[in-house]
Amino acid sequence: MSAIGLPLTRPDGPAKVTGAARYVADTPVDGLTHAALVMSSIPAGRVTAIDAAAALAAAGLLAVITHENAPRVAPLPNTSGPFEVLQNDAVLHEGQAVAVVVAETYEQAQHGAELVEVSYERHDARLDFRDHLADAVSVNTFQDPDSTVGDVDAALAAEAEVVVDEVYRTADRHQNPMENLVTIAEWREGDLILHSATQWIWGDRAAVAAALSMPVERVRVMNEFVGGGFGAKVDAFPYLLLAPIAAQVVGRPVRLALPKAQTYTGSGRQPATEQRVTLGARRSGTLVALRHTSVNPTSIDAGWVEYSSVCSRTMYACPAIETRNRVVHVNLPRGGPMRAPHEGVGMAALEIAMDELAVALDLDPLELRIRNHAEQDPTRGVPFSSKRLLDCYARGAERFGWAARYPEPRSMRDGRDLIGWGMASATMPSPRAASAARVTIDQHGDVLVETGTQEIGTGVHTILPQIAADALGVPPTRTRLLLGDTTLPTAFGSYGSSTTIGVGSAVLDAARTLRARLNELAADASAEPSSYGQTLREHGLERLSADGAWAPGGSPLGELDDVSIHTFGAVFAEVRIAEDLCIPRLTRMVGVYSAGRIINPRTAHSQMTGGMIWGLGHALLESSGVDLNLGRFISKNLAGYLVPVNADVPELDASFIEDEFDEIASTLGAKGIGELGAVGVAPAIANAVFHATGVRIRQLPIRPEMLLAATA
Numbered sequence: 001m002s003a004i005g006l007p008l009t010r011p012d013g014p015a016k017v018t019g020a021a022r023y024v025a026d027t028p029v030d031g032l033t034h035a036a037l038v039m040s041s042i043p044a045g046r047v048t049a050i051d052a053a054a055a056l057a058a059a060g061l062l063a064v065i066t067h068e069n070a071p072r073v074a075p076l077p078n079t080s081g082p083f084e085v086l087q088n089d090a091v092l093h094e095g096q097a098v099a100v101v102v103a104e105t106y107e108q109a110q111h112g113a114e115l116v117e118v119s120y121e122r123h124d125a126r127l128d129f130r131d132h133l134a135d136a137v138s139v140n141t142f143q144d145p146d147s148t149v150g151d152v153d154a155a156l157a158a159e160a161e162v163v164v165d166e167v168y169r170t171a172d173r174h175q176n177p178m179e180n181l182v183t184i185a186e187w188r189e190g191d192l193i194l195h196s197a198t199q200w201i202w203g204d205r206a207a208v209a210a211a212l213s214m215p216v217e218r219v220r221v222m223n224e225f226v227g228g229g230f231g232a233k234v235d236a237f238p239y240l241l242l243a244p245i246a247a248q249v250v251g252r253p254v255r256l257a258l259p260k261a262q263t264y265t266g267s268g269r270q271p272a273t274e275q276r277v278t279l280g281a282r283r284s285g286t287l288v289a290l291r292h293t294s295v296n297p298t299s300i301d302a303g304w305v306e307y308s309s310v311c312s313r314t315m316y317a318c319p320a321i322e323t324r325n326r327v328v329h330v331n332l333p334r335g336g337p338m339r340a341p342h343e344g345v346g347m348a349a350l351e352i353a354m355d356e357l358a359v360a361l362d363l364d365p366l367e368l369r370i371r372n373h374a375e376q377d378p379t380r381g382v383p384f385s386s387k388r389l390l391d392c393y394a395r396g397a398e399r400f401g402w403a404a405r406y407p408e409p410r411s412m413r414d415g416r417d418l419i420g421w422g423m424a425s426a427t428m429p430s431p432r433a434a435s436a437a438r439v440t441i442d443q444h445g446d447v448l449v450e451t452g453t454q455e456i457g458t459g460v461h462t463i464l465p466q467i468a469a470d471a472l473g474v475p476p477t478r479t480r481l482l483l484g485d486t487t488l489p490t491a492f493g494s495y496g497s498s499t500t501i502g503v504g505s506a507v508l509d510a511a512r513t514l515r516a517r518l519n520e521l522a523a524d525a526s527a528e529p530s531s532y533g534q535t536l537r538e539h540g541l542e543r544l545s546a547d548g549a550w551a552p553g554g555s556p557l558g559e560l561d562d563v564s565i566h567t568f569g570a571v572f573a574e575v576r577i578a579e580d581l582c583i584p585r586l587t588r589m590v591g592v593y594s595a596g597r598i599i600n601p602r603t604a605h606s607q608m609t610g611g612m613i614w615g616l617g618h619a620l621l622e623s624s625g626v627d628l629n630l631g632r633f634i635s636k637n638l639a640g641y642l643v644p645v646n647a648d649v650p651e652l653d654a655s656f657i658e659d660e661f662d663e664i665a666s667t668l669g670a671k672g673i674g675e676l677g678a679v680g681v682a683p684a685i686a687n688a689v690f691h692a693t694g695v696r697i698r699q700l701p702i703r704p705e706m707l708l709a710a711t712a
Contacts, residue, residue, distance in 0.1 A: 001097055002468040003470035004668075005600035011480070012225075012461040020226045025182045031704050032184070033062060035246045035256040037239070038110035038116045039265065041090045042632025043301075043331040047089040047098055047118060048295040055101060055115040060108035062250045062604040062619050064116060066099045069698035071248060076211040076241045077334040080141055080334055081302030085211070085238045086245070091120065092300045093333050094632040096264025100242050102250050106257070122698035125631050129297035129328040130274060135462035136295050136326035139303035142556055147313050149379050150320030152278070155289035164357045168277060168349035168698040170308075171623035172633075173270040175338050176643060178229025183245035186253035189237040192244055194221045199229040199456055200493030205486050207236035208244060223484045226456040226494075230614075231337035233456075234495045235265045253592025268336015269624065271296040273308050273345050274368045276644045285363050285371045287318040296335065304335035313379040314566055315350065315427055316372040321379055331631055337495060339614055340678035343428050348618070348700055351424035351683030356696065364407065365687065366397055369425055377564035383662035386671075388594035389425070397588035409694035418577045421691025425567035426593070426680030430671040431496035432558035436489035437506040439468050441513050442543040445533040447472060447479040449510075452488040457604070458674055459603035460499060466600060467668065469505050471496035471511035473529035482696040489547065495670025496557075497567075500560060500599060502550060505667040510548025545707035548665060560684060563664055567671050569593035571612075571680040575688040582707035584689050586616055589681070590653040595663040596671035604673055608654035611677020617644045619682035620701050 015021040040047075052064035067086045075082030086091070091098065091415055103109035126132055138145050156163060185197040192212070198204045201221040209453040226233065239256055247254040258266050273296045280289035287661045296306035309323035338344075349491040358365040373390060376383045397403065405421045406412050412419040449468045455461060465479035474481075482488065491503045520526050521544075522535045536544060554560045574588035589612055598616045621642040625634045654677065661669035682700055690696050695710040 003466050003476045004599050004666050006365060006600065008462055008476055008600055010459060010462045011645050012455070015173055023179055023225050023419065024065065024184060024195045024223055024226050026536045027184055027195045029184055029186055030111040030251045031252045033102055033104060033250055033252050033254050034106040034109040035100050035102045035254050037097045037151065037258065037262060038101065038113045038118065040096045040098050041092055042091055042120050042122050043094045043127065044123040045091045046118050047091060048121050049119040050099060051117040053165065055112040055527060058108065058115060059111050060104035062104065063102045064099055065249055071245055073211050073241065073245065074213055076153065076236055077207045078235050078302065078320060080298065080304035083238050085241045092332050093446035094630065095333060097238050097242060099652065100246050102246050102254060110473040113657055122503040127330055127332065127626060127628050127631050129295065129330050132328045133295055136328050139305050139327050141303060141305040142433070143307065145305060145316055145325040147323045147379055152289045152291045152320045152322045152328045155320040156280045159282065159288040161283045162357065162360050163278065163280050164353050164360060165278040166353060166698055168352060169276045170273045170345045170348060172272045172626065173338060173622045174264055174270065174624050174641060175230040175269070176638065176641065177228030177232055179229055180258050180260060181239055181266050184255045184490065185247040186254060187247055190218065190711055192219045194219065194244065196221050196223055196240065197224065197226050197233055198223060199233040199454055199495050200487050201452060201454060201484065202490060203493055204240060208241060211241050212244065218345040221486045224452060226454055229456045230339040231341065231495060233269045234337050234493060234629050235268060239696065258268050264633050264636040265333045268304070268334055270338035270341065270345065271298065271306050271335035273306055273307050275349040277349050278359050279353055281357055283361065285361050285368050286374050287316055289320045289430035290318045291322045293324040293330065294346065295326045295565065297330045298331060299334040300329050300331055302334050303327055306335060306345060307342040308349065311346040311427060312350055312448055314377050314564060315425060317374040317378050328467065332626065337523050340428065340675040344618065346580060347424065347426065347679050348682045351680065352686050352698060355422065355690065356697045364409065365423055366393060366402060369393065380564055382562050382564050385563050386596060386662040387568055388660050389568040389570065391657050392592040392594050394569060396570040396572050400590040402572060409570065411689055416579050418466045418692040420688035422684045422687030422691055422692070423570065423572045424675055424680040424683040424687060425570055428497065428567050428676045428679055429557045430501065430565045430567055430665055431498045432552040432554065433492035433498055433502050434507040434549070435491040435503040436549045437510045437546055438489050438549065439507065439510040440543050440545040441514065441532055441551060443533045443536045445474060445478055447474055448482060449479065449507055450482045450488050451491045451503055451507065453483050453491040453499060454494045455483060456494045458494070458499065458607060459600065462601050462603055463500055464504060464507050467507045468511040471508055472515050496675040497676065500668050501666035501668060501672055504599065504670065506548050508548070508667055509550055510546050513548055514544065514546035517544060521571060560631065563676065565594040565665050565671070567593065567673065569676055569680060571684040573684040573688045575685060575692055575694055577689070577692050580703045582711065584620055584702060586685060587650050589650065591677065593676060594657045594660060594675065595673045595676060596660055596665055597669035598656050598658065599668065599670055604656065607674050608677035609652045610652065611675065612652050612681050613644050613649055614678040615681020616648065616685065618700060619685035619709040623701055
């Protein structure tokens with residue numbers, strides 16, 4: 001029987017909707033105490049004194065840990081640079097942890113934190129990165145910040161008949177998963193047990209072990225379910241180390257659960273960007289030059305680069321392409337990965353610019369993209385592993401009804417409502433990383449898949465057993481998954497849209513090996529899966545296991561020397577705008593995607609529609625504004641940080657090119673999809689807003705006051 005391709009429902013669904021699923025904060029631990037953080041109230045300076053007397057006198061208080069009495073630890077590794085955690089008096093941003101309070105109960109810990117009095121010496125702070133663009137510097141977080149193919153200046157001067165040269169801005173944004181940041185730390189005879197709400201248990205393990213200068217084998221990290229991440233739980237941040245430090249001080253297990261406000265400075269976010277896109281084209285619409293530069297803020301002590309311009313390296317055929325990414329150091333918390341990092345914000349600028357070029361050329365925006373379709377990677381000069389973007393354009397246009405679009409702005413109406421249609425392309429790299437898995441079958445024919453991955457809501461309890469069932473030829477209902485523990489086979493993190501292709505390929509390898517062993521035992525290379533249990537009984541085996549692995553090689557982004565591995569899509573959006581109020585509303589959206597083999601259409605569709613909603617928030621709602629007097633985010637909660645709700649979301653039409661199989665990207669033929677759905681949505685909406693109103697907004701999110709000001 002074939003299980004891959006079936007729209008199987010999630011076996012973990014009932015536990016989640018009934019409340020039976022156990023998240024980290026729910027984990028029962030004997031003798032558990034609770035920690036709360038004291039956060040700095042200034043953006044720059046140093047701590048001059050901490051008065052903990054009132055806190056220590058409060059009921060239930062066990063300890064107040066500061067830089068003066070904390071155990072000495074090494075810096076905590078992080079992708080953008082290490083953290084010094086309670087090791088000195090420096091304050092680098094508002095909301096930095098300057099003390100941790102431990103008490104018998106959560107409420108006592110929070111109360112104790114409020115009683116701690118901190119005195120500061122305040123220094124001048126750099127806050128608005130746009131005031132310091134002249135100080136932008138080059139940093140390499142994990143790939144080259146710059147690229148050049150051809151001579152852009154020469155092409156603009158000699159060949160470009162039409163030029164678009166504009167600046168585009170995106171806002172600071174926060175992830176806001178339903179489950180806040182939480183860690184439970186317990187020391188047992190020198191070993192550290194961490195229950196961590198993380199997107200990479202192995203990354204947490206390595207980072208904490210390094211900071212505590214202990215063998216990595218003596219750190220165990222576990223989680224059963226993670227209540228969303230979207231990038232917030234990928235990297236190691238100070239709260240992860242503060243829990244084991246506190247547990248070491250009080251000699252008991254400690255739970256550190258950050259309230260919502262503290263998550264806004266306790267882990268990464270998507271930093272704001274200032275991007276400039278220059279497009280040069282012939283009258284025919286053929287691109288001759290493309291320059292895309294981007295600047296984003298990063299913290300004073302680290303260098304997170306939002307590589308916004310990288311999408312322009314691969315998206316369109318053009319003989320001269322130049323990209324540049326820079327950062328400005330400011331006194332704000334670090335940036336970090338957030339769903340569709342880099343391409344999500346970069347394609348917003350590129351695709352609005354492409355729409356502007358289409359208007360300047362009096363050319364249909366879809367036709368412009370078709371004329372500049374790249375048959376191979378235009379920067380690297382190598383073929384794509386697979387690419388069905390032209391099919392995405394055709395199917396998306398048909399499903400949306402694009403041919404009925406009137407091209408003139410403000411030409412489509414329904415009563416007093418202006419109707420706008422816009423479209424955009426989407427692309428993401430498909431990172432690939434090594435993983436391992438184990439598959440076991442017992443005498444009853446029940447199959448267990450074991451791998452040290454994480455369940456963050458994307459459907460691994462469905463997908464990974466489905467892959468094993470397909471390879472073994474057994475019913476998916478007889479297959480289950482054990483995950484979330486560093487005692488299991490090593491797996492890569494649940495980020496970069498990489499879980500299915502990486503961990504899934506390892507599961508496939510293990511299942512195929514197991515099937516071969518079963519056939520050897522049965523002395524029949526075509527033994528029926530229904531006979532596996534009998535085969536084990538005949539050989540006196542209670543169960544039989546096989547290990548599998550997948551190590552694709554290539555760059556950290558999954559690229560091979562001679563192949564470019566990316567996913568693609570086409571997004572079409574309709575907005576309706578009341579002419580007197582200028583409030584944009586998304587009323588229809590169609591997305592068609594080229595993303596390799598689809599393992600489970602149901603979970604894949606869920607991923608894409610979730611991404612579309614994410615993109616809607618990017619386009620019209622989400623922004624973490626900074627108070628430039630206090631140096632803090634203005635709204636550290638969902639009362640002031642707007643995200644889409646049910647009333648904002650129309651019916652979404654998401655589909656895939658079904659017959660695509662990318663054998664280069666993965667053994668499964670699949671590529672990553674988790675972030676692709678969030679790309680292209682914001683510019684498609686922005687372009688639809690222009691079509692409806694004739695007002696070009698180059699800053700996200702698009703707010704009604706922007707349209708009102710432009711039409712006043």
